[in-house]
Amino acid sequence: MSELRGACIIGQSGGPTSVINASAQGAIQAALKADCITRVLGAAHGIKGVLEDKLYDMGQESPEELELLQNTPSSALGSCRYKLADPDQDDTDYQRILEIFQKYDVRYFFYNGGNDSMDTCNKISKYMQKVGYECRIMGIPKTIDNDLNGTDHCPGFASAAKYIATSCMEVWHDAHVYDTGMVTVIEIMGRHAGWLAGSAALATWAGFGPDLVYLPEVDFDMEKFIADVQAIYDKTGKCMVAVSEGIHYADGSFVSEAKTSATDGFGHAQLGGLATMLAEVIKQKTGAKVRGIELSLLQRCGAHLASHTDIEEAKMAGRVAVEAAVAGNTDKMVAFQCTRDGGKYECKTVLEPLDIVANFEKKVPREWINAEGNGVEQAFIDYVLPLIQGEPERPKEHALPRFAKLNKVLTTDL
Amino acid sequence: MSELRGACIIGQSGGPTSVINASAQGAIQAALKADCITRVLGAAHGIKGVLEDKLYDMGQESPEELELLQNTPSSALGSCRYKLADPDQDDTDYQRILEIFQKYDVRYFFYNGGNDSMDTCNKISKYMQKVGYECRIMGIPKTIDNDLNGTDHCPGFASAAKYIATSCMEVWHDAHVYDTGMVTVIEIMGRHAGWLAGSAALATWAGFGPDLVYLPEVDFDMEKFIADVQAIYDKTGKCMVAVSEGIHYADGSFVSEAKTSATDGFGHAQLGGLATMLAEVIKQKTGAKVRGIELSLLQRCGAHLASHTDIEEAKMAGRVAVEAAVAGNTDKMVAFQCTRDGGKYECKTVLEPLDIVANFEKKVPREWINAEGNGVEQAFIDYVLPLIQGEPERPKEHALPRFAKLNKVLTTDL
Incomplete structure (x- = not known):
């Protein structure tokens, strides 16, 4: 040449x-x-x-x-x-x-x-x-x-994953400080792929993290979600949940769609407010004290x-x-x-x-997500862990x- | 003894x-x-x-x-x-x-x-x-x-202040990345005292931080706020604002209290906190792209x-x-x-x-806040800076x- x-x-x-x-x-x-x-x-x-x-x-x-x-x-x-x-x-x-x-x-x-x-x-x-x-x-x-x-x-990806995992470990501590009931929902970026939301499970792997993690690779079912949270909340009085901003129902509509009022320059729906919305749903169903936290821009900068x-x-x-x-x-x-x-x-x-x-959009392989669709398998952890070192x-x-x-x-x- | x-x-x-x-x-x-x-x-x-x-x-x-x-x-x-x-x-x-x-x-x-x-x-x-x-x-x-x-x-206090200042510096970079207009509102804890919100000004002092900072020590005026933001937005196409969760009107009522009655463009009840609400107000007045970010529990853990x-x-x-x-x-x-x-x-x-x-609640002295009530003076920076080292x-x-x-x-x- x-x-x-x-x-x-x-x-x-x-x-x-x-x-x-x-x-x-x-x-x-x-x-x-x-x-x-x-x-x-x-x-x-x-x-x-x-x-x-x-x-x-x-x-x-x-x-x-x-x-x-x-x-x-x-x-x-x-x-x-x-x-x-x-x-x-x-x-x-x-x-x-x-x-x-x-x-x-x-x-x-x-x-x-x-x-x-x-x-x-x-x-x-x-x-x-x-x-x-x-x-x-x-x-x-x-x-x-x-x-x-x-x-x-x-x-x-890895730096955002490290930010998410570290922040989840810290928030876990804060969310477990009182002896009163508490459900915390953390909203994580990722419209179509659950790599970032799944990374919240690194915190759980390290000892202090979300009980439940929902990725957009699995269709979201609100009744199942409520039952998942309720089961953990009933047992421990606490529940911490990580959700991807891109979770959607079986028909493809975003769970956060009610909040959609703007699109970015590429025509993607602009998402946000999902954590608060899901926390509110849980509050109505369980009466638990709830908090929705959106990691927003913080996770990418x-x-x-x-x-x-x-x-x-x-x-x-x-x-x-x-x-x-x-x-x-x-x-x-x-x-x-x-x-x-x-x-x-x-x-x-x-x-x-x-x-x-x-x-093309590369998604998290289905077999790296647990059967219940509310967490990740060790293969996911093994994939991400070296990247954040x-x-x-x-x-x-x-x-x-x-x-x-x-x-x-x-x-x-x- | x-x-x-x-x-x-x-x-x-x-x-x-x-x-x-x-x-x-x-x-x-x-x-x-x-x-x-x-x-x-x-x-x-x-x-x-x-x-x-x-x-x-x-x-x-x-x-x-x-x-x-x-x-x-x-x-x-x-x-x-x-x-x-x-x-x-x-x-x-x-x-x-x-x-x-x-x-x-x-x-x-x-x-x-x-x-x-x-x-x-x-x-x-x-x-x-x-x-x-x-x-x-x-x-x-x-x-x-x-x-x-x-x-x-x-x-x-100092560790939360350091978290807030560092995060504001990072978000500033993210919020200035496009050549399109953008107004960012960051909500910071502190119901009655503005020490934490004021600490966002450390980011500005370091070169990259909010243009406007509102503390609860000064009565909030929505018209003045909109005018403050508009003036900076008109000049630079960007504006970054830090607000204390405890900002209130002259009659003592919290600005965040009005949020439950606010609706988005589609008539949906607006979920989320003060930052989202203020961002929405600015969007309606200026047409700017906006983002509200609540530092939530992250800042204290x-x-x-x-x-x-x-x-x-x-x-x-x-x-x-x-x-x-x-x-x-x-x-x-x-x-x-x-x-x-x-x-x-x-x-x-x-x-x-x-x-x-x-x-007793110790507040930020009025003379450490600027005359306009939308920023802090050097005395505030000099007070906080040694604490975060x-x-x-x-x-x-x-x-x-x-x-x-x-x-x-x-x-x-x-």
Whole structure:
């Protein structure tokens, strides 16, 4: 493969995570080092920054601040939820992307995101091939939901899982402090896949966690739920429940649907308020004191509880994307292949074709969920546990996090 | 003062904190060491454990597990919210307490709690004096609300403040990730005093935090609130707000009280708390995308973000209570006297009479809140900042917290 010289663009897309900036750091640092990459550009708010010619010159950042990205939550370059049209229907956006690529001689495009972002990568790549513009396009996986196809797990998932498990262990203690009855319902992110909700069971495995865990992989039955809670409450006077925001009835309708009044940019229903609603149902049925807790944004930006393993893997994914592209690869997503034989965890990267990754949602296997559909099996714990290991260095100032402060110099301002 | 030999009871009361167990540890370890204390008993669920003769023999615990108490959130012995009657009206409970004290030859009583618990201490002490039963009674302060009179601050407050500030810094990043408008409202505990809500301003001071902070010390005005948010939103497209759960209108009625009558756009009764309600108000007025986040129990049990200073001071308060009682003191609460001269923080303990502590609520001074009533002044930051310093050791197993596991052997089972 002949050397391809030119600029690169790195973009972040979709919902942020605690470690998406670690991937950005890995990619930016590798790109700054690569001889054939002449300029490293960061897209402001993902593909929207490309369309709007809002590109940061990453060469203007200090190495020290770039190094802090690995501990800084959320998307430092800004994110977006922008869905490109089908190019056969409307190629306006693609023409504009080509124009910008030509303007800056962009020959490398790295896009860090989930399902929709891999779809974006895939479409851009196909278009560039069609019009004969040479450009190498790589996807870097990211999603707390852990639902990307073709990879053992996704960067971002483990840190959210660790946040959820730790918080559940702490809330368990608080919820058991009085000798009066108490039912606690914790609502966890994950629209279609129960990886995050299932991770609450790590707390139970560690000694203090939810009695019941409901994942969206199993149809929700309100009567069964009430009976499950009642049985535990009657026995112990307490019950702690973890539910995925995406639990739904057999007909597919979300349990939280009554609360749905908005949709996000991709047309997904915006969920929330489920914990309070379920707690209220239990209160009416049992008379128990109840509390609904929504982990909300906290679970996806809780960098102070990030997994060191997750941070290192996120950086690796970013670095490998750049190195693989420089070596001649394109149209691929960096994926993880892991072994957990005998408790020994190893993770290596492989490259997966973008089109097998995009637009599939990987769910928790049914056999990793218990028969009752209200908890997970040991196989689930064995899968997640290695991913949350390790405590990162956490740079602090005055006992508060010292997050990266980027200059964000726009190319148009230079 | 002559030596007083006998057993001691240690009890935990009121809402738990991240470090109330550190105070229990300090007291238990000091009591186990004291020659004149013949037996160390832990009351199950505070004063209720005394009334019900449910007392744990703390001598049955392993020193290693007791040592882990300092990192274990919530009240390991169990807590209660039990208010003793006025003994002049009804002394049934007091007679029962005396009976239990006599049964176990209890000569020391240590009670760890907030305003109501200091009141409990005070009443028991007065009663024991009246009936001529020699017993030394000491209060150990505790409350995330930080509203106890007679002490610079309360153990538990600083760790909650650190949790709130760190979480606000992280949520700020998440809430600024898209280039679309967004208003975020974070609801923080503190019914009558704004110490915790004000601590959200530490995040702003550190570079990433709420634009507006509303404390219950200032009457809330909905029109002013909307105008405050609108002004910032119009300028930046974003606004982050921190509110105390206890904000109230000029007539004293809680803003959160109106929530039950609010409905969402579809006419459904709105579930959820104050943050959701205020976010909804802003959405209707500005059309902005909004999110309400309630820190709920998380803020008071977030031991993984505890302040080392707080833990050490909490242990000290417990230890000093025992040592002071052994030395002959009674009817006192251990309080902190602190200096912050020239940025150098020092904290020493003093003993305050129980009756000047009980039943007063210490509020944030008006001059520490800005003139607009929507933020805090530097004096507030200077007060809180030293308290959140220091990172404790956090014992872990499998990257999850290793919390204390007590045997909790009841005396009646021995």
